[in-house]
Amino acid sequence: MSMPDYPARVIFAFSARDDVRRPETRAMPLYQSHDSYLASGLGECARIHGDIRSIEYEECGHSIVRPWRTDDDAVEFCRWFKPDLLVLTEIAAPVIDGQSLLRNLHMTNMHPLVLAYLRHVLRIPIVYLCHDTSGDDFPRLERRYPMVDLYVVLDHKPYAPYTRQPEHYCHLWTPWDTRIVRDLGGDRPIDVSFSGRLEAGRYDYRQRLLDELTREGIHVWCRQGSNTGMSYMPYDEYVRVLQTSKITLNFSMSGQLKGRVFEALHCGALLMEIDGTEITRYFRPGIEYVVYRDPADLADKIRYYLAHEEERAQIAAQGHDRAVQCYGSLQWWHQIWERIRELAHDQLQDPLRFVW
Numbered sequence: 446m447s448m449p450d451y452p453a454r455v456i457f458a459f460s461a462r463d464d465v466r467r468p469e470t471r472a473m474p475l476y477q478s479h480d481s482y483l484a485s486g487l488g489e490c491a492r493i494h495g496d497i498r499s500i501e502y503e504e505c506g507h508s509i510v511r512p513w514r515t516d517d518d519a520v521e522f523c524r525w526f527k528p529d530l531l532v533l534t535e536i537a538a539p540v541i542d543g544q545s546l547l548r549n550l551h552m553t554n555m556h557p558l559v560l561a562y563l564r565h566v567l568r569i570p571i572v573y574l575c576h577d578t579s580g581d582d583f584p585r586l587e588r589r590y591p592m593v594d595l596y597v598v599l600d601h602k603p604y605a606p607y608t609r610q611p612e613h614y615c616h617l618w619t620p621w622d623t624r625i626v627r628d629l630g631g632d633r634p635i636d637v638s639f640s641g642r643l644e645a646g647r648y649d650y651r652q653r654l655l656d657e658l659t660r661e662g663i664h665v666w667c668r669q670g671s672n673t674g675m676s677y678m679p680y681d682e683y684v685r686v687l688q689t690s691k692i693t694l695n696f697s698m699s700g701q702l703k704g705r706v707f708e709a710l711h712c713g714a715l716l717m718e719i720d721g722t723e724i725t726r727y728f729r730p731g732i733e734y735v736v737y738r739d740p741a742d743l744a745d746k747i748r749y750y751l752a753h754e755e756e757r758a759q760i761a762a763q764g765h766d767r768a769v770q771c772y773g774s775l776q777w778w779h780q781i782w783e784r785i786r787e788l789a790h791d792q793l794q795d796p797l798r799f800v801w
Contacts, residue, residue: 448789449529452460452782453488456526456569458533458555477704478532478574480622481774491517491526493555496563502526516559522564531563532783534574557589564592570785576600576619581613583607595784601702601723615784618727620777621702621711628713628765636751638666638690638714640683651696657740663747665694687712692747697722702710710734710768715750715761716739717743733764770799 457479467783481759483492490503493513500511500522513519523531530572563569566676573586573593586596598604604614620683644654658665666686668678678686687693694715697703702723718724718732731738735750750757 448786451487452529452778452785454526454528455482455488455490455530455532456528457482457492457532459492459494469654471569477619477621480625481620481777483547484622484774485778487775488780491522491528493522516556519555520559520562520567523567523569525713530782531560531569532574533560533571534576541573542800557592560590561592564594567570570789572597572781572785574599577603578602580607595781597781599704602700602725612786613788615780616702616723616726617770617777617780618702618707620774620795621704622707623711623769623774625790626684626687626708626711627710630713631689633689633691633714635666636685637663637692637694638686638746639694640668640678640686641696641703643667654696654740654743658744658747661740661744666690684708684712687714690714691761692717692750694743695719697724702726706734707768707772710761710764711773713761713765715757715766717746727769728764731760733760733767735760 459476459479466473478493479490489503491500493500498513500513501702506689511518511522560571564571571593572595573590575582575586575595577601578598578600579602583596584607586593587608587610592639594613596604597617598614599617599619601616605611608614622663639651641651642648643655645652655665655667686708690709690712691714693705693709695703695705695709695714695716695718697706697718699721700723704718706718706724706728710733716735718734720730720738720759724730724734728734735746739747750760
């Protein structure tokens with residue numbers, strides 16, 4: 446089966462619809478990949494919304510909404526739309542009577558048998574976006590979704606020790622809409638910012654570092670205007686903070702890479718990131734971003750670069766240029782499609798690769 450040079454028609458299987466009551470949804474990986482596809486200008490896309498059981502697409506400049514009553518509706522839409530690619534991700538486990546259901550249930554809003562039909566009968570390649578992963582996630586996903594062509598690990602956790610088919614995995618940065626996430630070239634009234642989550646428990650280490658900066662006399666803009674923060678902010682506000690910050694902080698853990706790294710550099714801020722993270726696979730420390738070892742080192746470097754604007758602006762510009770040239774929307778989709786094409790000879794001609 447021959448494949449096109451690029452994916453001109455893509456279907457995204459959503460688990461949640463963008464809702465003004467939930468402004469955080471726009472920052473979720475599947476929304477980001479959907480918006481990045483639109484920014485790439487490669488072609489047309491459609492959205493299958495599992496939570497509200499609807500199918501949405503554009504036709505002749507008009508937005509069309511179809512009901513999704515049963516999985517047959519989704520299958521028939523795929524027959525009609527003829528996508529080059531289906532992109533999906535896992536959804537949060539539903540909560541019943543205050544308890545989260547077990548994670549081994551199928552959780553993509555499309556039954557695995559339906560996905561298998563789309564993949565092996567309609568011959569639609571499937572990409573699965575993985576985020577916030579742990580080692581035991583990978584064999585579980587392979588057992589549940591063996592029809593998936595490519596698992597894209599966005600947080601850069603290691604997968605090789607946990608799978609027998611590493612050729613079906615890749616690490617990529619989190620995609621986003623580069624029409625929005627970009628440097629506006631205006632004033633930067635915020636000296637230092639951190640726009641991530643700070644709720645107690647999961648992110649205590651972030652709060653401790655911010656508390657250390659406070660004791661050093663350094664003010665960091667967070668969601669509430671001080672060194673504290675709320676769990677979420679609307680995505681456009683989040684981007685605006687990056688666009689108006691001289692310096693922005695990131696607190697990745699070892700073996701991890703946050704999407705904020707690329708968002709900050711695309712927005713033209715000077716990024717400061719802790720030493721020993723996966724960022725060095727993409728950017729050069731001291732040239733395109735600034736690395737720090739501990740809170741005292743971070744405080745010293747914040748003071749230095751705020752006092753030396755030309756040096757700050759030069760590193761920020763070099764990081765921005767590399768991000769734009771190498772890690773934009775179009776580059777993300779080209780890398781996805783290149784991997785799919787590499788796998789095409791084996792998978793597209795072997796409809797019985799999976800075993801139930």
